[in-house]
Structures are given as C-alpha cells and as structure tokens.
Amino acid sequence: MHSPEPVFSLEFFPARDEASSERMLQAATALNELSPRYVSVTFGAGGSTRAGTLAAVQALRAQGYDAAPHLSCIGATRAELRDLLAQYRELGVRRVVALRGDMPSGMGPMGDLRYASELVSFIRAETGDWFHIEVAAYPESHPQARSPDEDLKHFVEKMQAGANSAITQYFFNADAYFDFADRALARGITQPIVPGIMPITNYSQLARFSEMCGTEIPRWIRLRLASFGDDRASIRAFGHDVVAGLCQTLLDGGAPGLHFYTMNQSEPTLGLWRELDI
Template sequence: MTQRSFSFEFFPPKTPEGAEKLRATRQQLFPLKPKFVSVTFGAGGSTQQGTLDAVVEIQREGVEAAPHLSCVGSTHENIREILGTYRSHGIRHIVALRGDMPSGMGEIGEFRYASELVEYIRKETGDWFNIEVAAYPEYHPQAKSPRHDLENFARKVKAGANAAITQYFFNADAYFHFVEDAKRLGVDVPIVPGIMPITNYSQMMRFSEMCGAEVPRWIAKRLESFGDDRESIRAFGLDVVTELCDRLLAGGAPGLHFYTLNAAGATQAIWKRLGL
C-alpha cells in the first residue's frame, strides 16, 4: 500500500499582517506533518515574488514547499528564469497550471495549455521537479465536453506529471467516476482530492461560482438557512466535509489536499475527526 499524501495549500500574503497570520497558521498545522504544502501564484504571475518568499520561508521551517506556476501570459524565457530561481533555492516540487488571464492582458503568451508547461519543465530541468497538475472531477468550466476535459488531463500526465490535485468538490461520486475514466485513458498517477473546509457561506458560493464547483442544493439550502450564525455554519460544514473525506479515503483516495485559505481551525478540526 503506497503511503497516502496529506497536504495543505496557502496563498502568498500581501501585507505584513497577512504574513504574520500565515506564520501562526503554519505553527498550528505543521505539527500534523503534511507531506508538502503548496503556495498559489496570482494570475499572470502577479504574486510571483510573494510565492517565492513564502516557499523559501516554509522550506527553512523544514516542510517541503511546492510553488504554483501558471504559464498563461508567460514566455519560455520568463518560465526558464523562474524555474532557475526555484532550483537555486533547492525547491524540488512544483504545481504546474495553465492559470487565468489577468484582466486587461490581451496576450496569451507562448504557452496555451498546462500540458505544454509540463513538457517544457521536463525539457529544461529533467527529473529535478516533482510535478503536480490540476484535475477537475466536475470538469473544467471552459471544457468543450467531459471527454475533451479528460483527454486534456491525460495529456498533462503523459507530458510528465507525477501526480494531480483536484479542484474541490462536495460530491464523492464525481471524484470516483473521474478517477475511473482517467484510468481508462491510461492515467496511472495518484489523483488527490482537493478539500475545501466550509466556514463562510457567501465566500464559498462565490468561489464555487468562479471555479465551476457544484454545491449540492441540500448543502446550499442548509447553509443559507443559518443566516449569520457562524457557529452553526461551521458545525454543519465540519460534518459535511469530514463525511466527504471519510468516504473518499474509504474508497481508496491516495490522500487529501486541504485548501486552507491561510487559516488553521477548520482543517485542524477535520484532521482530528478523521483520526489522521
């Protein structure tokens, strides 16, 4: 049985207060011994320096850090430079994404798809990086069809990805079907479910709208019924997400990747309930 992979995602803080908050969050979460943590990268590389600063600081704390790298709006030269910087800091893990076009940027750049980025990283750096890619159990919001999306995913893996992390979802069946379909296309890397703890109803609905994650009607209605009662939202959210994680692990998921939003509480509570 291969060892399961449990990991966390952070975003690079934009203010000194944000940086302090993230340090405090890490102090709470790192005793759980994650396999690695990932740090996001803004549209068109807008948080590039912040991502680098965060991963370097995390590595110094003795935890493996994986910066996100998005290629939309980038050139080969620009990506080569970023890869060189990460290598010089001893970073060996990367999350390779197509990313979003920042508003107002007209040029797509020299990479159209994440598969081209993965291929380029392998060509430039060989086996130096352990490469994660994104997967969409409920399909990418811009995909022409489920089949097209799956083929796209398989292309990223064949280009040299070691593993995949999914967009968050609340329907375990969507994940299991996706994994089965991907296997039929020859995908044999671990596909780790991305988990979004529920702590804020309106924020979650906004995120889900943007990224195409479906919030089942019964969950949305219950959360809506709590109004401003944050305690009830949190308690219900813990029940729902813990049950989802339980089902995923029991069904053979190779681990869990928590979207922490730079806060420790909900992730810690789910972790504890799962007995990890």
C-alpha cells in the same frame, strides 16, 4: 514517487501585505504539527503574485515544510519560466504545481505557452526529473471545457507530458471524483489523483468561489448553509460534519490522499485532520 500510504498535503496563498503575511505564518506554524508530506503555494492570475509566491515558499521552507510553488504559463515567456525554475532549483525545491493559470482582466499577451501540458513538457525539457510535477484535475469538469470528454482529454495530455500526480479542484460529491478517476484509469492514467478538500467556514465566500471555479454545491448543503444566516458557529459546525464525511468516504474508497485548501487558516483543517485521525 508513488506511495502505498495516503499522501496528505496543504495549500497556502501568498500574502499581499505584512498583516496577511503574519496570518499565513501563524496558520503555517499551527499546522506544522500535522507533518504534511508537502505544502503548495498558489500563484495569482497572470503571475500577479510571482514575487509573493517565491517569498512564501522561502518562509514556509524556513519552517521546515517541503514547499511546492504553483507555476502558471499564462502571460509568461519561456525565458521567465526558465529563470523561475532556476531560482526554485537553487533553493532546493523539488516539487512544483504546473498550471495553465487564469487570465486576469485587461491582460495582453497570453505568453509563450498556452496550455498546462506544454508547461509540463517545458519543465521536463529544462530540468529533467529534478521536479515532482503536480497538475490540476477537475472531477466536475473545468468551467471552460466544452464537454467532460474534452476535459478528460486535456487532463490525459498533462499526465502523459510528464506529470507525476494531480490535485483536484474541490468538490462536495464523492461520486464525481470516483467517476473521474475511473475514466482517467480507463485512459491509461495510473498516477495518483489526490482530492482537493475545501473546509466550509463562510457560505457567501464558498458560493462565490464555487461559481467562479465551476464547483457544484449540492442543493441540500446550500439550503442548510443559507438557513444559518449569519450564525458562523453553526455554519462551521455543519460544514465540518459535511467535509469530514466527504473525506472519510474518499479515503474509504481508495483515494490516494487529501490536499487541504487551508485559506491561510489553521483551525478548520486541524479539526478535519483530527476527526479523520490522520
């Protein structure tokens, strides 16, 4: 499923109530004009949004999207994963995002599978080549990795287990992405590693997310964003310029596409997409 043309895709998260579901669908409707290759739908810690992910996938498919659900092995048994894969296969879903997943606080058993590489192997054993499997990559290293080399080792294991391609955690340093991609290639990984792109719209939210996932916000960007205070228009305008420049650098450097974390909003991604003339 390699393509000589860059692959552009979007991510949504499942709604927790009727109002947020309506907002997600409104954003999805607005973004449909972009004709992305596919959209992914996230999965809560420990599978806490499993039903919501399935419902969102069905709703997005009804809008004409090729929707790829996230699957997490944390807290799930093989039987539960087998049943979920069967449900998605019956719906005609052909792409999934296989993740270890986050452990929610107070959770008990880890589940039958501990690592994303085991989940990829399980999906292949159960379904053969039915699914195009995406996995996660961390250009700045997974926050729980003991070293960049250990993080790369785990990434290589996922790809060798049968993954077709990877989506990165978002980042703001293009050099980190290119360095990671070069090191993966040196280890024999030739599958596409697509950069994940986070539009900047809210500084406090971005700082909180970045602290949790280990993404570095360069000092000059942090200082500029902080200087705008509550001026949301200025934050969005500056953020747009920063992220648009990052995207162009990545594409000019040979990145195989871009995966936009929409946060269930349409305008920031629409603005970047049009700026880049995708």
